[in-house]
Amino acid sequence: MERIEHRACFGGWQDVYRHRSHATDGEMRFAIYLPPQAKEQKVPVLYWLSGLTCTEQNFITKAGAQRYAAEQGVALVACDTSPRGEDVADDAAYDLGQGAGFYLNAITSPWSRHYRMYDYVAHELPALIEEHFQVTDKRAISGHSMGGHGALIVALKNSGRYCSVSAFSPIVAPSRVPWGEKAFSTYLGSDRETWRAYDAIELLKTSNEKIPLLIEQGDADEFLHTQLKPELLKAAADAAGHPIELRMRSGYDHSYYFIASFIGEHVAYHAAALRSP
Amino acid sequence: MERIEHRACFGGWQDVYRHRSHATDGEMRFAIYLPPQAKEQKVPVLYWLSGLTCTEQNFITKAGAQRYAAEQGVALVACDTSPRGEDVADDAAYDLGQGAGFYLNAITSPWSRHYRMYDYVAHELPALIEEHFQVTDKRAISGHSMGGHGALIVALKNSGRYCSVSAFSPIVAPSRVPWGEKAFSTYLGSDRETWRAYDAIELLKTSNEKIPLLIEQGDADEFLHTQLKPELLKAAADAAGHPIELRMRSGYDHSYYFIASFIGEHVAYHAAALRSP
Numbered sequence A, B: 001m002e003r004i005e006h007r008a009c010f011g012g013w014q015d016v017y018r019h020r021s022h023a024t025d026g027e028m029r030f031a032i033y034l035p036p037q038a039k040e041q042k043v044p045v046l047y048w049l050s051g052l053t054c055t056e057q058n059f060i061t062k063a064g065a066q067r068y069a070a071e072q073g074v075a076l077v078a079c080d081t082s083p084r085g086e087d088v089a090d091d092a093a094y095d096l097g098q099g100a101g102f103y104l105n106a107i108t109s110p111w112s113r114h115y116r117m118y119d120y121v122a123h124e125l126p127a128l129i130e131e132h133f134q135v136t137d138k139r140a141i142s143g144h145s146m147g148g149h150g151a152l153i154v155a156l157k158n159s160g161r162y163c164s165v166s167a168f169s170p171i172v173a174p175s176r177v178p179w180g181e182k183a184f185s186t187y188l189g190s191d192r193e194t195w196r197a198y199d200a201i202e203l204l205k206t207s208n209e210k211i212p213l214l215i216e217q218g219d220a221d222e223f224l225h226t227q228l229k230p231e232l233l234k235a236a237a238d239a240a241g242h243p244i245e246l247r248m249r250s251g252y253d254h255s256y257y258f259i260a261s262f263i264g265e266h267v268a269y270h271a272a273a274l275r276s277p
Helices: A057-062 A066-072 A117-132 A146-157 A178-187 A192-198 A200-206 A224-228 A230-240 A256-275 B057-062 B066-072 B117-132 B146-157 B178-187 B192-198 B200-206 B224-228 B230-240 B256-275
Strands: A002-009 A012-021 A026-034 A043-049 A075-079 A135-143 A164-168 A213-218 A244-249 B002-009 B012-021 B026-034 B043-049 B075-079 B135-143 B164-168 B213-218 B244-249
Touching: A002 A026, A002 B256, A012 A057, A012 A066, A012 A117, A026 A057, A026 A117, A043 A117, A043 A146, A043 A256, A057 A075, A057 A256, A057 B057, A066 A075, A066 A256, A066 B256, A075 A117, A117 A135, A117 A146, A135 A146, A135 A256, A146 A164, A146 A200, A164 A256, A178 A192, A178 A224, A192 A200, A200 A230, A213 A224, A213 A230, A213 A256, A230 A244, A244 A256, A256 B002, A256 B066, B002 B026, B012 B057, B012 B066, B012 B117, B026 B057, B026 B117, B043 B117, B043 B146, B043 B256, B057 B075, B057 B256, B066 B075, B066 B256, B075 B117, B117 B135, B117 B146, B135 B146, B135 B256, B146 B164, B146 B200, B164 B256, B178 B192, B178 B224, B192 B200, B200 B230, B213 B224, B213 B230, B213 B256, B230 B244, B244 B256
Parallel strands: A043 A075, A043 A135, A135 A164, A164 A213, A213 A244, B043 B075, B043 B135, B135 B164, B164 B213, B213 B244
Antiparallel strands: A002 A012, A012 A026, A026 A075, B002 B012, B012 B026, B026 B075
């Protein structure tokens, strides 16, 4: 594991590391923000999963989350959105291949060798973080768009592992929207039964743990009615008796200006959950 | 003037416009953040000048300043760092030509036709902003690196036009450091007498108005001892009886993580000056 960026930020440090990943069989990068409190004591961690085309950089440069993490004494971890490299399968489209890992374990060729972002995010990365940094094993998870999908499925598939989950503009029903159908049919094949393991709405139906879902969504989001459809998650949660709060925000779009405007509320929300015994 | 971006942000709007500039004889872009207060009343304006290689985008995507502007009821305006376009003279180096206008009026060929960023920033842009937006004629100015130089010289050359000025990691003595010597000799020619009109330290010596200078500087800045040398400005200000506050910040570098960490204090500083009668 090698540190490749190290920058003072709001009294703490915004760092970036690269390391060899077993899960994705290649080099991965992640960013970690260590708040000032981490100099004195172990702090809990909020994981962030980014959307299509992003790397570990987008969240740390554009969201402005470090200020709130420094106030709350929470570390932030943001990883890449797929395996990368010349030997890693790819596609010319922005919504498939590198930059579009969809936080699942691929089972089709040629994707299955490296595209194991689910294992990376749910298991390998937290273990690595908890081994090497001044952090506790208290975890929260959030993300944007494809990463909102990732946050929801990782939390729902791992009862008890996360204190809280939230999502900005998430893909909530990947089995039923173009982005998800394209990715799932490519990475998982045509048998839609296998898709259920990575579909938040399907997971809701069988989840034993009722971890509350906090969804932030702009009503001027250009993908709202075609790719996101948060009302489907709301209906499924209500039907399953699963607690959900869907916050519609007037005028906001799909960009990081939306995330920046509300990330402070989410960091505070997660910090409260992470502090509770 | 055409609006090309329009995004909800912290209850206000982060917009980008392009327009035909008389000063630079070509198309220019600027970003304007209008805080929620601008829906009800005219608000004062903090102008931001960016550093080498930047466009109007860097500050609005990376600094996180909108949150503070929304709190304080201040508009933010950030422009490009040079004229742009295929017919605009350029240089392959990152520190000359497009992206490196140095906020002066060039007098040498082929630069003098378009490289008139001083006129653009000091006159044309404020007039345009005050004509078309819900803003008052109360102005403050700040910037980073080359843009910190720009903010200092624009404020010092225009007594009474700005309520306050500050700078992050500014080039304070362009006539005496490599970045400035390269730009000034190219844009202004070899006669160093002409350089004095754009050198903050020279301007300090003759300035009638004692507008206080607030300088924010990281002590881990990779350009501190070669290009920035804030101690030269401090010494010149002290010698001239010109009020200056030089804040050295331990561990911080030249990046936007530094700006983001302290921009809130600067927005509050400018807001207080803009509010005073």
